[in-house]
Amino acid sequence: MQMQIKNFDDLELAKKVGLTELYPDKPKILVGMATCGLAAGAQRVYDLLHKKAQQAHWDGVVEKTGCIGFCYKEPLVDAVFPGNPRITYETVTPEIAESLWMEMAAGKIPENHVMARLDVDDMILDGGPRKFYKGKLTGFLAKTPRYEELDFIKLQRHIAMRNCGFIDPDNLLHYVARGGYFPLYTALTAMSPEEVINAVTTAGLRGRGGGGFPTGVKWASCRKAKGWPKYVLCNADEGDPGAYMDRSLIEGDPHAILEGMLIGAYAIGSNEGYIYVRAEYPLAVKTLQRAILAAREAGLLGENILGSGFSFDIKLNLGGGAFVCGESTALMASIEGKPGEPRAKYVHTVDKGLRNRPSNLNNVETWANVPVIIGKGADWYREIGTEGSKGTKIFSLVGQVKNVGLVEVPMGVTIKDLVMQVGGGVPESREFKAIQIGGPSGGCIPKEHWDLPIDFDSLWEAGAIMGSGGMIVMDNSTCMVDVAKFFLDFLIDESCGKCIPCRLGLKRMREILEEFSTGKGSLADLDELESLSEAVKDGSLCALGGSAPNPVLTTLRYFRKEYEAHILEHRCPAAVCKALITYSINPETCNGCTACAAECPQDAITGEKKQPHTLDPSLCIKCGACFEVCKFGAVAVA
Amino acid sequence: MITFSINGQEYEGQEGWTILDVARWNGIEIPTLCHHGAVEPYGACRLCAVEVDDGRRSRVVISCMYPIKAGIKVQTHSPRVLNVRRWIVQLLLDESPEAPQIKELARSLGVTPSRFQKTGVDFACHLCGLCVRTCQEVVGVQALTFGNRGLRKEITSPFRTASKDCLGCGSCVYVCPTGAMEQLFSRVAG
Ligand SMILES: Cc1cc2nc3c(=O)[nH]c(=O)nc-3n(C[C@H](O)[C@H](O)[C@H](O)COP(=O)(O)O)c2cc1C
Ligand code: SF4
Numbered sequence: 001m002q003m004q005i006k007n008f009d010d011l012e013l014a015k016k017v018g019l020t021e022l023y024p025d026k027p028k029i030l031v032g033m034a035t036c037g038l039a040a041g042a043q044r045v046y047d048l049l050h051k052k053a054q055q056a057h058w059d060g061v062v063e064k065t066g067c068i069g070f071c072y073k074e075p076l077v078d079a080v081f082p083g084n085p086r087i088t089y090e091t092v093t094p095e096i097a098e099s100l101w102m103e104m105a106a107g108k109i110p111e112n113h114v115m116a117r118l119d120v121d122d123m124i125l126d127g128g129p130r131k132f133y134k135g136k137l138t139g140f141l142a143k144t145p146r147y148e149e150l151d152f153i154k155l156q157r158h159i160a161m162r163n164c165g166f167i168d169p170d171n172l173l174h175y176v177a178r179g180g181y182f183p184l185y186t187a188l189t190a191m192s193p194e195e196v197i198n199a200v201t202t203a204g205l206r207g208r209g210g211g212g213f214p215t216g217v218k219w220a221s222c223r224k225a226k227g228w229p230k231y232v233l234c235n236a237d238e239g240d241p242g243a244y245m246d247r248s249l250i251e252g253d254p255h256a257i258l259e260g261m262l263i264g265a266y267a268i269g270s271n272e273g274y275i276y277v278r279a280e281y282p283l284a285v286k287t288l289q290r291a292i293l294a295a296r297e298a299g300l301l302g303e304n305i306l307g308s309g310f311s312f313d314i315k316l317n318l319g320g321g322a323f324v325c326g327e328s329t330a331l332m333a334s335i336e337g338k339p340g341e342p343r344a345k346y347v348h349t350v351d352k353g354l355r356n357r358p359s360n361l362n363n364v365e366t367w368a369n370v371p372v373i374i375g376k377g378a379d380w381y382r383e384i385g386t387e388g389s390k391g392t393k394i395f396s397l398v399g400q401v402k403n404v405g406l407v408e409v410p411m412g413v414t415i416k417d418l419v420m421q422v423g424g425g426v427p428e429s430r431e432f433k434a435i436q437i438g439g440p441s442g443g444c445i446p447k448e449h450w451d452l453p454i455d456f457d458s459l460w461e462a463g464a465i466m467g468s469g470g471m472i473v474m475d476n477s478t479c480m481v482d483v484a485k486f487f488l489d490f491l492i493d494e495s496c497g498k499c500i501p502c503r504l505g506l507k508r509m510r511e512i513l514e515e516f517s518t519g520k521g522s523l524a525d526l527d528e529l530e531s532l533s534e535a536v537k538d539g540s541l542c543a544l545g546g547s548a549p550n551p552v553l554t555t556l557r558y559f560r561k562e563y564e565a566h567i568l569e570h571r572c573p574a575a576v577c578k579a580l581i582t583y584s585i586n587p588e589t590c591n592g593c594t595a596c597a598a599e600c601p602q603d604a605i606t607g608e609k610k611q612p613h614t615l616d617p618s619l620c621i622k623c624g625a626c627f628e629v630c631k632f633g634a635v636a637v638a
Numbered sequence: 639m640i641t642f643s644i645n646g647q648e649y650e651g652q653e654g655w656t657i658l659d660v661a662r663w664n665g666i667e668i669p670t671l672c673h674h675g676a677v678e679p680y681g682a683c684r685l686c687a688v689e690v691d692d693g694r695r696s697r698v699v700i701s702c703m704y705p706i707k708a709g710i711k712v713q714t715h716s717p718r719v720l721n722v723r724r725w726i727v728q729l730l731l732d733e734s735p736e737a738p739q740i741k742e743l744a745r746s747l748g749v750t751p752s753r754f755q756k757t758g759v760d761f762a763c764h765l766c767g768l769c770v771r772t773c774q775e776v777v778g779v780q781a782l783t784f785g786n787r788g789l790r791k792e793i794t795s796p797f798r799t800a801s802k803d804c805l806g807c808g809s810c811v812y813v814c815p816t817g818a819m820e821q822l823f824s825r826v827a828g
């Protein structure tokens with residue numbers, strides 16, 4: 001693949017070749033091999049299919065691709081047979097893969113384990129939809145649900161994730177085949193840097209790394225800033241536990257990020273870029289390394305790109321994994337080889353950032369949106385989303401929800417739609433209680449507010465933040481005091497310790513919460529907790545401390561009664577806080593099966609076989625083992 | 639000259655000055671802990687917090703690092719500022735109830751030890767970093783450094799052994815506002 005892309009003709013040729021690889025005249029099997037797929041066993045599935053195809057001298061292609069979002073149905077395998085819709089198979093074990101293979105080798109599209117079919121590939125950057133087949137579908141194909149009909153997909157719109165699950169991320173030509181690097185060509189040859197900045201500003205793109213700062217405004221300030229060289233940086237630190245949208249974008253479509261950075265660098269006037277990526281993301285790191293090499297070989301990074309005279313190159317920087325290293329000034333310190341500690345930003349990093357030079361930092365997802373804005377135009381992009389928040393946002397939907405995965409939805413989708421439709425609701429017999437939006441320092445929004453549209457400003461008003469897009473769904477088995485403790489613990493662990501409000505203030509907040517969950521404390525402590533939260537928010541150096549009280553403040557705001565129950569009644573309504581709950585056995589329903597007594601690590605439960613058992617509360621350590629094991633609902637917790 | 643207001647009164651300062659510079663020049667009291675004229679500001683204690691209204695929004699910033707700008711309105715004792723300051727002093731006091739400087743600060747702000755106060759610690763290090771900065775910037779060696787992070791953050795010598803670079807000059811002990819360096823000194827100097 002030593003193809004040089006030096007001008008428009010080269011780009012066209014690359015696209016042509018890429019298309020024949022992307023959609024060849026022969027059957028193709030795709031295996032989703034991002035980290036989520038691999039975790040579910042995709043490597044074995046891929047190896048098996050690959051080996052079988054080789055042994056059979058199969059006239060078809062077995063290929064890897066990124067994550068399309070259905071993490072709860074991984075491993076996913078797709079069959080793309082020429083003239084037919086693309087069919088997706090779910091939870092494919094090696095055994096299932098083997099049976100699928102038998103049929104596919106015989107030229108048949110398998111009918112079992114089908115999840116959905118895709119009729120058109122919308123190829124947003126390449127002039128529009130490409131239908132997979134002509135005429136009418138018959139048989140099982142006609143009966144298979146279309147992607148767009150799935151609840152999980154219906155509300156989604158893949159813009160940043162446009163290529164994830166479609167291309168082989170290591171194949172530059174695949175990226176070009178779907179319209180990639182054409183926007184770069186447009187920017188370099190038909191637009192001035194100012195026009196590029198204007199487009200991004202007009203499009204209304206706001207930073208996806210958490211703050212929601214208008215991207216075009218940031219670029220314009222950096223362009224204006226005096227100093228040389230200027231740096232363009234990509235934040236791929238992604239330290240939120242449970243959030244992995246950036247990882248998935250990198251693993252599924254690395255060139256989208258490179259192209260975004262190239263366009264940004266041209267607009268800002270920079271020739272040097274860095275991607276700061278978590279070292280704990282080995283596949284993402286490798287994928288980026290390969291993409292950068294491929295882009296360099298093709299001439300898309302380096303000197304005189306696409307014959308425009310513009311030069312730019314990108315270095316990778318591996319992050320040490322501390323959450324706070326994702327903060328802009330800490331990230332820059334870390335690239336400089338200093339401890340990853342934040343510093344005051346009264347002089348902005350666009351003026352004095354990395355090595356005291358003008359530096360523009362954007363998040364992975366922000367960068368991935370840029371080529372689309374240039375390729376489709378700002379007006380096209382503006383149509384998506386809400387007044388103040390344009391475009392889409394990727395969320396990682398986790399917690400007590402049926403469909404766990406990555407979802408990219410237009411800004412403005414309501415919490416309710418996201419949880420109940422996209423997420424498929426909470427597990428049976430449970431009830432949706434709240435959703436934590438924005439990662440560990442986001443906010444908990446209760447069911448009463450589930451009509452809230454998800455956009456930067458609505459979330460901010462509700463006390464939450466967009467953050468990086470982590471979403472944790474909680475049902476009624478969750479105690480909100482416990483939730484506040486949980487997130488504080490994470491943040492206390494991740495605080496760099498430089499400034500006092502964060503280092504000591506969070507610890508004190510945690511101490512007060514601990515009192516609540518052991519039935520101590522008074523109502524006055526709620527006010528204390530609130531004023532301390534404000535002090536930490538106002539007084540902390542960086543946004544880690546500045547947003548760390550959010551989980552406490554929002555749970556206080558929306559679940560005050562639950563706090564009061566702990567304090568006034570020494571009761572944990574969700575029966576989670578150990579010090580406040582007691583286990584007992586209901587003699588009416590206990591039939592003496594002895595299961596609980598066998599399970600109890602404390603021997604706190606006694607009783608004759610077939611006779612009601614009794615539980616000695618003085619021995620009980622409240623581990624809940626009896627509750628879990630009793631099949632007759634005879635163990636009560638209150 | 640840059641003109642702006644502090645507590646409703648107009649003041650002037652030069653480009654590059656901080657709010658604290660102008661306040662001190664004019665005798666306006668703002669408490670500080672990690673600031674010292676001889677070394678670069680570090681912005682860790684946050685005690686010097688003030689509220690700044692720049693015409694767009696009002697927010698709490700630290701006066702020892704915030705460069706003055708024309709037209710800003712600075713409040714040194716607004717409710718938000720006092721809340722931040724009181725809590726910092728409360729937290730420090732509970733960490734080391736006997737440290738003279740903290741006791742004095744607490745007295746001036748009406749803060750008393752809380753039920754969370756530590757016992758058995760007289761002079762806890764508050765990680766203001768004055769010793770580290772003095773060692774580097776004034777003495778010109780690097781015998782001191784920060785180790786660890788979060789609640790385990792500490793002042794130590796590089797590689798945690800008696801420092802080869804230490805001249806034994808005692809500048810760190812002299813500059814330390816809490817008395818903690820006195821106890822750390824023997825470990826660092828060897
Ligand atoms: C504690 C902390 C952690 C952060 N972690 C990340 C991160 O992992 N990824 C990221 O893109 N931004 C992170 N940010 C936000 C960055 O500081 C910065 O605002 C962002 O990268 C700017 O890019 P954007 O404008 O495209 O959003 C973090 C901020 C804080 C305070
Ligand atoms: S707010 Fe927390 S993480 Fe940020 S500088 Fe202060 S101690 Fe470090």
Ligand code: SF4
Pocket residue numbers: 762763764765766767768769770793810813814815816817818819822
């Ligand atoms: S030892 Fe003293 S001077 Fe050094 S950081 Fe601690 S309190 Fe500050």
Ligand code: FES
Pocket residue numbers: 669670671672673680681682683684685686687700701702703
């Ligand atoms: S004196 Fe300003 S932060 Fe410490």
